[in-house]
Amino acid sequence: MEWVIGAALLALLPAYIVRGKGRPFGPWWLYSFFLFPIALVHAVFAEPLAGSDEAERLDRLQGRKCPYCAETVKWEAVVCRHCGRELPPVSGPRPTPPPSLVGRVIIATIGCFFLLLVLLFLLGYLH
Numbered sequence: 001m002e003w004v005i006g007a008a009l010l011a012l013l014p015a016y017i018v019r020g021k022g023r024p025f026g027p028w029w030l031y032s033f034f035l036f037p038i039a040l041v042h043a044v045f046a047e048p049l050a051g052s053d054e055a056e057r058l059d060r061l062q063g064r065k066c067p068y069c070a071e072t073v074k075w076e077a078v079v080c081r082h083c084g085r086e087l088p089p090v091s092g093p094r095p096t097p098p099p100s101l102v103g104r105v106i107i108a109t110i111g112c113f114f115l116l117l118v119l120l121f122l123l124g125y126l127h
């Protein structure tokens with residue numbers, strides 16, 4: 001019985017990862033419940049869907065929108081290369097680049113390790 005609780009808790013991690021990439025939480029939780037190791041790797045490497053928060057963040061990394069013609073220009077640009085108008089200075093912090101592939105694998109591994117620790121603790125506590 002405890003393994004069901006553990007699998008359900010572990011399945012939250014891949015489902016949470018893909019939720020930020022614009023994918024549905026429920027089906028991914030179910031997928032992760034039965035095939036956790038595969039689903040975790042799949043979730044880490046899944047591309048963000050267009051329109052998701054992650055996709056928008058990646059778009060913002062490419063540059064900022066010109067307020068006059070709405071074309072994307074580089075963050076450092078002073079003049080829009082599309083309409084030629086002067087751009088206002090950048091306000092606020094620039095978005096940070098996402099972690100590299102290796103970084104994402106390390107983050108996923110650390111997350112799994114923590115979840116396993118919590119799971120082992122809970123299993124020991126339930127006995």
Ligand SMILES: [Zn+2]
Pocket residue numbers: 066067068069070071080081082083084085
């Ligand atoms: Zn422009």
